Amino acid sequence: MATATSLPDAPVRQTGAHRAPRSRPRPRYRNRLRNWLIFAVLAGPNIALLVVFTYRPLLQSFYLSTLQWNLGSPTAFPVGLANYADFFADPGTPRMLAVTAIFTLATVGGGMVLGLLLAVLLNRKLHFRGVARTIVVAPYVLSGVAVGLLWLFVFDPNFGVLSALLHTVGIGSPDWYTAPHWALVMVIIVYLWKNVGYVALIYLAGLQAVPRDLLEAASLDGASPLRSFVSVVLPLLGPTTFFLGITTLLTSLQSFDIIRAMTNGGPLEGTTTMMYSIYLEGFAGGRAGYSSAIATILFLVLFAVTVVQLRFVERKVHYT
Structure with a gap:
């Protein structure tokens, strides 16, 4: 009796109605x-x-x-590079560079130190703390020309408020308007007064971000408030200090309005910075090519300083 051999089942071809949908991957170029x-x-x-x-x-x-x-x-x-050669050959260039360096170092360093001290003070629980913060930050949003004209009356050697205060303690008023070094000190003081509120505001935000548990742990370990500030708070303010170092340096090197309103670069070019020299040569002297050369040199200085800060200083900044 013959047995029927079993054949393998042939694959069943699905119709379009029963075929499983196939998901096509979306081409990458579309994304x-x-x-x-x-x-x-x-x-x-x-x-x-x-x-x-x-x-x-x-x-x-x-x-x-x-x-x-x-x-x-x-x-x-x-003329090629003749304008640059004239700039470095000018006998007044070393003095202008010295004035720029002194003004920048004094305003940047002094602004960051005073701003940090103000921020520490405003971070405490004080009466009318909100009003005090507003008063500190308010000068930063004022016009530099208006601030400069206002402070001219304060520094007036004969009728100024500062002169009257110095006379009450038996000290004569310096000749702010005719002595080059005193004129530079005057401009630095006004610049710090106007811009220290910005530094204090940024530092205040950094202080409020410091974890309180770290300060409490340092206090439990016997650290004094000064020790806790130096060993705990300052390292945590590293990113804030790095940011302020770049922004205040760039702003200081480009300062113009206060110098223009108070001294016009004088006396005897005692307050003429590189930025103000660009204005004098280009708009007062009409030497647009020479003025552009000074502007290019200033740009290269700003670029080099920024690169150095980003390349070397940022390595010492600890981000939490």
């Missing part, structure tokens, strides 16, 4: 294209503004520094 479109929509306007109002004038300044061109003149002559 990338979508991300680039989102980036272009969100960042495009900002990039366009930077190109038009920052990078284009910067490149144009580089080009103008290679020309002998008087402001308003229809003609200009290429």
